[in-house]
Amino acid sequence: MKEREIYAGLRCAPPVIIRIDGRSFKHILGRMGCEKPYDRGFASAMVEAVELFFKKGGMDSTFAYTFSDEVNFLFLAPTFDRRVEKLDSIVPSFLSSAFTLIMGLDEPISFDSRIIPIDHEHVRKYMIWRQREAWRNCISSYGYYTLRSEGLSKQDAASVLKGKNASDIHELLFERGINLARVPAWQRRGIAVYRDEYQIDGFNPLLNEKTSATRRRVVQDWELPMFNTDEGKAFLKEHAMQD
Helix, strand or coil, X not given: CHHHCCCCCCECCCCEEEEEEECCHHXXXXXXXXXXXXXXHHHHXXXXXXXXXXXXXCCCCCEEEEECCEEEEEECCCCHHHEHHHHHHHHHHHHHHHHHHHHCCCCCCCEEEEEEECCHXXXXXXXXXXXXXXXXXXXXXXXXXXXXXXCCCHHHHHHHHCCCCHHHHHHHHHCCCCCHHHCCHHHHHCEEEEEEEEEEEEEECCCCEEEEEXXXXXXXXXXXXXXXXXXXXXXXXXXXCCC
């Protein structure tokens, strides 16, 4: 019956991005009593789960970008012999387990995933696209939950926002004293996780001299630049696009 495993031979050459999305997380957030539209504890749990994947996942992810219940993992090196079935199953299952442990949940949760083959030239374009989605999510979430906090039903809040563009929602919020330019950067621009090099100083008693060594650590970055700016381009070149 081995021949029935018709997808086992699928391969994808790096670079590759694996995008993870939470399944039915709106209901999960409600059960957990998370603050709306954003909950720092939930965001921290997502980032901690991503960091745990970097440290314990057994796959050499170069960079990860996350907002809401979405995570984008960038892989520049081949892993698991480039097998699509392995990549598409291990990453979301690890994140599901890690998030459950970190949040101490008593009900199972799940993430789905999709694989995006990409080339080096399009990594930045992809990250700009997802960061713009994070911004759209920020605008619509603040608009929706602000109206809900005023007593509108789900249907009425959605009806008020229907057909409104970003400028319209900005004005709606500004009239209520909410300036989206001043909300935390992680809500507007997302969060990144990556490996960073640093130097440690020591002393070699045999040679009686000071020494220096390079180490690597996993970094959580909650203050991202806009990826479509020169600063953002330099940031991605340093942390996401190195060979």
